[in-house]
Structure formats: structure tokens, C-alpha cells
Amino acid sequence: MSCPSATLVVWTSAWLHGAAAADDVLDALQIWAELHEVVADDDGTATALDLPGPDEMPAAPAMLLAALRRTQAGDGRLVLPVPGDTRGLGGNGPLSATAVRAGQAMVLPEAGLGIVPRLVADQVIRWTVFDHPEITPPEHIPLGEAEHALAGAMREAASTLVDLDVARERPNVRKDIESVMAAQPTPLWPAGMPARSLRVLQRAAEVAAILEVAAGDSPGGAMSASATRGREEALRPLLDAVRRARCAAVDEAVRVLGEHANKSR
DSSP states (O other), X not given: OOOHHHHHHHHHHHHHTTSSOHHHHHHHHTTTOSEEEEEESSHHHHHHXXXXXXXXXXXXXXXXXXXXXXXXXXXXXXXXXXXXXXXXXXXXXXXXXXXXXXXXXXXXXXXXXXXXXXXXXXXXXXXXXXXXXXXXXXXXOOHHHHHHHHHXXXXXXXXXXXXXXXXXXXXXXXXXXXXXXXXXXXOOOOTTOOHHHHHHHHHHHHHHHHHHHHHSOOTTSOOOHHXXXXXXXXXXXHHHHHHHHHHXXXXXXXXXXXXXXXXXX
16 A cells, blocks of 8 residues: 555655656546646745635646646655654645645755645645745655554564454454455556565555554444553554555655666666
């Protein structure tokens, strides 16, 4: 499982390096929604990037690609923020607040831009562009380190299911996990997408599915407040490992695709 921001990061980076066409980027986004639209967060950003402002009719995502080309934006980075952890978003502000609500963002540190998707209607995603010069690149996480941590998280997730009595509460827990996995979109990736990144994204999806089932209320009744808190505390480190693995996998994909494109020139 991935997310719209991961798709945009990987495909726009491939496109900016000449390894994909603009239509390829737009086609890859269709897995997440039938319609994508773009606005700037404020009028100043709208003027600078030649995008519609917050009170204007949204533009097609092709205008966003054109803006990134004009600004020589450089490679994007995936950020998956949660309350209390907004690293890579340049501190507090509209970008951080919006990204935390969405749980994701694409940042372009060289251009000082952040882009956050939001589902505004059925099958409609609106991408809001923020001008934020204080953006600092997110922490680089080596893929090997993230993969190792994720492997540990997979073992811990299985143990957590037992400790939290999820298997007893949900007799069909395996089917529940399979259902969560089956419900997730299958993103398209550029040619040359590194196998290791794909493997880590897949493993992250598997752990996330286990944790989603583990986090759910037991069938037949709501959990007590103390039980809910205990469950959240037990799962939080595992969720962090999933976030870190996804960001590391996307970073590695951007690096590899960019290197391959540069060598082929």
C-alpha cells in the first residue's frame, strides 16, 4: 500500500529527470481518484506559480507539473506526519497543520514548496500547494536500516496480536487482514522502479494491515478507554516503523530512478 503523495513524489521525480512523460504522471494518479485538481494555499503563492488561488476555480494537475518545471523544483520527498511529529515540514504553520490532517505530503525543499492532497468529494482529490521557504529536507533514512526495523515490526506486530487478544476477539483475523490488503489500491510505478523499494512498500502494507486490524474495536462491543489507550501505546512504535519504511522506500526509488535517467543521457 502507498498513498497519493508517494505516487506524486516518485512519478514527478521520474518526469523531471526525463524518465517519464507528463501523461504518465497524470495516469498514475488515477488509481487514487478519477479527478485531481490543484490550488495554491494563498494568493501570493498562486501568483508566483501561476496557479489558481484558494477562492478560484481549481486547475488541472498539468498546471502543477508546469509550475514545478518552471521553478526547477528538484526531487520531491515523501513526508508522513502525525500529531507531534511534523519533521520535514518546516515547523508549525498551515502546511504542517494540513499535512497532519491528511497524514501525508510531498515536499520540495529546493523550491520551498509543500503539496498536500485532500479528498474533497467522491473520486475527487484536491492538491493544495504551499510556499514555505523554511522547509528543511526530512531526515534521510537508509533503506537497509528501515527494512531491518520493519522486519522487527512485523515480528512485533504478530506478537502484539497475541498480547492484545486480537486473535481471540476476532476469530477470522487472517481474513480481516486479507480484506484490508485487498481493499487497497495497487499503484503504478515507473519502469526501473527498484525491486527493493517495492519489497519494502509491500512489507509495510502487510504490517499496516495487521496493525489496522489490531487497532480496531473487538466485535460485539466498544473497548474501555484504558484498553483503547493501552492498545494505541502498544501499536505506536510499529506504526512509526511503517511510516519510516515507506518514506525510505520512496526516497530510494527517487534516487535510483534519477541516477538511471542521468546515466542514460
